[in-house]
Amino acid sequence: MGTGKDESTSEKESTFDDMHLDPKLRRGIQELGYDTPTPIQRRTIPEAIGGRDLIGSAQTGTGKTAAFLLPILERLLDVERGRLHALVLTPTRELALQAEGFLAKLGKHTRLRGAAVYGGVGMGDQERALRGGADVIVATPGRLLDHMSRGYVDFRDLRILVLDEADRMLDMGFLPDVRRILAELPRRRQTMLFSATMPPEVVRLARDFLTDPKTVQVDAKAAAAVGVTHLALPVPSHLKTELLVELLRDETMTSVLVFVRTKRRADRVALQLQRSRIDAGVIHGDRSQGQRVRALEGFRTGRHRVLVATDIAARGIDVEAVSHVVNYDVPEEPEVYIHRVGRTARAQHFGDAFTLLAREEEDDFARIEQLLGIAIRRATVPGFAYDRPAPERHSGPPRGGLGRRREGPRRGPRGGSSGGRSGGRRGFGQRPPPRGSLERRPTW
Numbered sequence: 001m002g003t004g005k006d007e008s009t010s011e012k013e014s015t016f017d018d019m020h021l022d023p024k025l026r027r028g029i030q031e032l033g034y035d036t037p038t039p040i041q042r043r044t045i046p047e048a049i050g051g052r053d054l055i056g057s058a059q060t061g062t063g064k065t066a067a068f069l070l071p072i073l074e075r076l077l078d079v080e081r082g083r084l085h086a087l088v089l090t091p092t093r094e095l096a097l098q099a100e101g102f103l104a105k106l107g108k109h110t111r112l113r114g115a116a117v118y119g120g121v122g123m124g125d126q127e128r129a130l131r132g133g134a135d136v137i138v139a140t141p142g143r144l145l146d147h148m149s150r151g152y153v154d155f156r157d158l159r160i161l162v163l164d165e166a167d168r169m170l171d172m173g174f175l176p177d178v179r180r181i182l183a184e185l186p187r188r189r190q191t192m193l194f195s196a197t198m199p200p201e202v203v204r205l206a207r208d209f210l211t212d213p214k215t216v217q218v219d220a221k222a223a224a225a226v227g228v229t230h231l232a233l234p235v236p237s238h239l240k241t242e243l244l245v246e247l248l249r250d251e252t253m254t255s256v257l258v259f260v261r262t263k264r265r266a267d268r269v270a271l272q273l274q275r276s277r278i279d280a281g282v283i284h285g286d287r288s289q290g291q292r293v294r295a296l297e298g299f300r301t302g303r304h305r306v307l308v309a310t311d312i313a314a315r316g317i318d319v320e321a322v323s324h325v326v327n328y329d330v331p332e333e334p335e336v337y338i339h340r341v342g343r344t345a346r347a348q349h350f351g352d353a354f355t356l357l358a359r360e361e362e363d364d365f366a367r368i369e370q371l372l373g374i375a376i377r378r379a380t381v382p383g384f385a386y387d388r389p390a391p392e393r394h395s396g397p398p399r400g401g402l403g404r405r406r407e408g409p410r411r412g413p414r415g416g417s418s419g420g421r422s423g424g425r426r427g428f429g430q431r432p433p434p435r436g437s438l439e440r441r442p443t444w
């Protein structure tokens with residue numbers, strides 16, 4: 001390794017000024033409003049500028065995109081323009097567009113050009129970029145392979161490769177495609193791999209394609225626990241939508257990402273919200289590219305107050321001010337929870353993460369608490385406790401009078417959080433709120 005010696009001091013003190021970045025990049029950073037580097041940026045940028053291979057264990061929301069884009073830009077400042085010098089492989093088009101957007105902003109004062117290459121749109125512009133218009137390409141694997149099969153992609157000048165969200169590429173079945181692409185790249189190059197988790201296949205990929213990498217881990221616990229107020233709201237499954245509507249009466253919930261497990265559920269929940277006159281968009285894998293872009297844009301611009309999303313579709317969504325994340329369903333994999341809540345508390349913003357917790361999801365939820373190392377506070381909203389009898393309409397979609405509740409005064413989860421803990425009720429309501437986990441602190 002040989003570089004660990006000055007790491008602790010540089011981590012604590014380093015600023016963007018200490019990183020010896022070119023003034024052109026410093027301007028880009030300033031214009032994006034970044035004051036201080038995030039932990040992953042502190043720990044990777046100096047090494048990456050030096051050309052070292054890297055493994056970054058970090059999820060979305062940690063600032064990892066700039067952690068790889070800044071070294072790319074810095075290292076390419078003096079190269080001959082118009083050749084493909086750096087390639088970023090990323091699992092989804094949303095992430096590709098996002099990274100390309102940041103590239104354009106961070107590199108605004110350089111002459112370097114980037115382009116995004118992803119499926120679902122025409123090949124023409126992308127072909128032109130690949131034929132010499134762009135120095136940096138951010139691509140999804142399948143579409144890049146389509147271009148490669150047509151014979152005009154020239155990797156001879158490629159010197160930097162980034163594998164972004166490697167674990168997600170694995171989940172989405174892209175690893176064989178990634179390996180096919182890697183087989184075509186020059187061997188002498190720098191490779192940086194970013195992954196929120198390190199399943200064995202990703203470890204193998206790193207072993208096969210990286211040389212003496214420096215591993216940088218941004219602690220999942222710290223990343224998720226700090227800056228986010230986590231709250232679990234016990235509720236029978238059939239009342240989840242009704243509770244969501246109730247929560248949304250709180251007008252401070254201005255920009256709310258609602259995560260659900262399946263596409264059908266996403267459609268159903270969005271429809272039910274719309275019926276309750278809540279402006280909600282929906283994004284999942286069966287929506288067309290146009291529909292997804294429109295929903296995302298609607299959310300970003302504030303037209304949709306709520307965006308209902310499945311995990312894969314929402315992957316990497318970068319909306320400046322997500323005020324709240326609601327886990328309509330508890331994810332089966334605890335890491336997914338961290339990805340979800342990473343959307344609120346992004347980059348020094350604060351945010352709340354609510355989980356609508358059905359009794360049958362308690363085991364999955366306990367695993368999340370274990371991963372985070374905190375006991376998440378429970379708060380029972382009046383009228384929604386586990387032991388509320390099922391209504392006559394049972395689990396059918398609630399209509400019309402949604403949210404017009406009769407039982408007692410409204411208590412948001414925020415203020416009177418455990419006010420509804422009706423005496424004698426068993427279960428989570430009785431757990432004392434853990435101290436510390438609810439404090440509002442900056443993410444880094």
Ligand code: AMP
Pocket residue numbers: 033034035036037038041059060061062063064065066318320346347348
């Ligand atoms: P990422 O983890 O790359 O998806 O970044 C998450 C969010 O953090 C994005 O909105 C970035 O613009 C923002 N961000 C990245 N680096 C910084 C920084 N040093 N200071 C403030 N915000 C940042």
